[in-house]
Amino acid sequence: RCTWFNRPWLEFTGRTMAQELGEGWAEGVHPDDLARCLEVYTSHFDARAPFTMEYRLRHRSGEHRWVIDNGIPLYGAVGEFAGYIGSCFDIHDRKLGEERQRLLAEGGRILGSTLDYEVTLAQVSELLVPGLADWCGLDLLAEDGELRQLTVTHRDPSMVSLANEYRRRYPPRPEDRAGLMAVLRTGEPLLRREITDEELVRGARDAEHLGLLRALGPR
Numbered sequence: 001r002c003t004w005f006n007r008p009w010l011e012f013t014g015r016t017m018a019q020e021l022g023e024g025w026a027e028g029v030h031p032d033d034l035a036r037c038l039e040v041y042t043s044h045f046d047a048r049a050p051f052t053m054e055y056r057l058r059h060r061s062g063e064h065r066w067v068i069d070n071g072i073p074l075y076g077a078v079g080e081f082a083g084y085i086g087s088c089f090d091i092h093d094r095k096l097g098e099e100r101q102r103l104l105a106e107g108g109r110i111l112g113s114t115l116d117y118e119v120t121l122a123q124v125s126e127l128l129v130p131g132l133a134d135w136c137g138l139d140l141l142a143e144d145g146e147l148r149q150l151t152v153t154h155r156d157p158s159m160v161s162l163a164n165e166y167r168r169r170y171p172p173r174p175e176d177r178a179g180l181m182a183v184l185r186t187g188e189p190l191l192r193r194e195i196t197d198e199e200l201v202r203g204a205r206d207a208e209h210l211g212l213l214r215a216l217g218p219r
Contacts, residue, residue, distance in 0.1 A: 009088065014060025030056035030064045041071075048073050048081055054091070065092035103131050122151040130155040137163065141184060147172060159216070166212045170205060178203065195219055 001022045010017060013028050029037050033055035044051040051071045056064035067088045074082040110123045118140075125136045135154040141147055152163045172181045183190050195218045204210035 003083075012059060012090070013057070028058040030058070032056075037069075044071065045084070054095070057088070065090055066095040067091060099131055103127060118150060125151045125153045129153045135159065135163070139180060147180075147184070162212070162215055166216060170209050170212070 002020065002025050005017060005020050005025070010020065013020065013025075015024075015028070018024075019027075026034060026038070037053065037055045040051055040053045050073060052068065054066055054068050057067045059065045068091050069086060069088045071084040071086040073084055076082045106127055107124055110127065111120055114120055121138050121140075125138050128136045135152070137152045138150040139147055140150050149167055152160055152167070154160050154163060172179065174181055174185075176182060179190075197214070200210060200213045200218075204213060
């Protein structure tokens with residue numbers, strides 16, 4: 001139960017002191033990190049021991065950013081335990097750099113481990129999720145011109161069947177002016193930094209197509 005936060009913390013989270021006090025601050029910890037974070041806190045509090053840990057904290061932008069959290073136990077004038085003083089530092093950029101280096105190294109190992117390119121590419125796809133992306137799809141253009149889906153990987157396994165259903169019902173068409181077929185036709189790569197709902201509406205072939213697009217949740 002925290003009793004005070006400085007201004008940089010409040011500016012980072014975009015929340016008020018009243019929102020953060022007590023256990024309010026924990027609302028900003030990434031759900032995947034929360035249990036581990038609280039376990040570190042409680043075990044070290046019980047032992048009156050200093051701690052250092054890393055977790056993802058929600059930034060005012062809505063993005064979860066990696067921080068390193070250090071806690072030092074405090075004692076009163078007669079030696080009574082008075083809680084902790086803590087400090088957090090944003091280490092997100094460093095953390096992403098380390099993760100990219102790890103993925104590159106592992107990807108290189110995978111690429112050199114077998115001559116079966118289908119197996120290799122499927123393993124690379126699994127490596128990318130969720131390290132760099134929520135989901136990844138790989139397609140191969142065969143010598144006869146047929147486009148074949150090699151693999152789809154999603155951080156939520158239940159979404160894979162939805163992605164496969166989407167592809168079965170709405171496969172890429174040679175005349176598509178955007179997306180996968182346009183990349184294959186022009187030979188030019190495509191990077192979309194943001195996909196809005198308005199764009200999904202414009203690109204949908206019918207109402208069911210739009211529903212599947214929204215369920216997949218591309219952003």
